[in-house]
């Protein structure tokens with residue numbers, strides 16, 4: 619006899635709370651969720667009103683962010699005992715529908731439950747923009763992060779010293795270009811929130827970090843021409859540990875896959891007590907993005923640089939409510955929306 623398991627409100631709440639904890643470019647949270655309870659499907663839509671027109675005109679970073687949320691949804695479903703079936707871009711007539719996660723039933727005795735530490739890492743992961751100690755992350759942990767990217771359909775390249783220098787130099791060039799571009803600095807600044815402002819989107823000034831006094835790491839300057847928001851420079855780690863996340867193709871579904879891989883890597887690091895931050899500036903200029911690709915690898919489409927190490931936790935950023943507001947059920951399916 620087949621027992622029909624039913625999604626209850628608490629489960630939906632937990633799934634959405636996990637999804638919205640994902641990182642997103644400038645904390646735009648560019649997703650919207652819709653529940654079709656009859657078919658036990660969570661739809662993940664883009665939120666076009668939270669697009670960065672100048673920084674992310676192709677919406678690639680938006681897809682990365684949504685992919686990260688999809689990874690959390692899937693992980694939370696497994697953790698709660700459900701078997702998730704993820705489809706990326708399931709409807710060619712509805713380009714804003716980026717993914718569906720269908721809960722096909724309870725996990726069976728033969729299903730492998732996920733590592734609880736990975737799920738536990740979801741609320742612990744924050745972007746840490748402070749200097750790291752410089753203590754190297756042991757090779758087995760780096761190998762686990764690399765395997766995580768691979769398992770999610772992407773690659774994580776960990777460069778040697780010369781490769782790291784090259785990637786940081788390109789990021790520095792991008793950072794300088796962003797700085798010199800009034801439109802981009804203005805766009806970025808609109809996503810920074812002043813202390814005491816209770817905004818559900820954007821990055822609080824308190825979560826920003828200092829510039830590197832050693833000028834080795836071009837951390838993103840979110841405050842642009844407004845020096846009041848800028849912290850005094852601090853010395854960052856001398857030996858920067860970086861990973862370049864890339865995929866072998868550069869289509870919309872690859873971007874969503876890269877986002878899932880990004881989140882798998884970040885949660886793997888977090889579960890081991892490793893802090894992370896992202897350097898995306900070079901990806902925002904087509905020539906510099908191309909230049910960050912692995913030399914002699916024509917199939918390398920880079921997406922983001924992940925800096926990792928030991929150090930202080932990030933301050934965290936707010937989220938719009940993940941919980942669902944039930945609406946009267948329009949036929950044929952009841953709907954729940956959030957995001």
Ligand SMILES: Cc1cc2nc3c(=O)[nH]c(=O)nc-3n(C[C@H](O)[C@H](O)[C@H](O)COP(=O)(O)O)c2cc1C
Nearest residue numbers: 641642643644645682744745838896897898934935
């Ligand atoms: C695609 C992408 C690009 C990002 N780029 C940067 C970046 O260049 N610099 C930075 O400090 N943070 C970057 N972030 C991190 C976001 O700012 C961060 O995830 C967001 O503010 C939410 O905060 P949290 O990660 O602490 O939850 C990026 C995140 C994503 C998903």
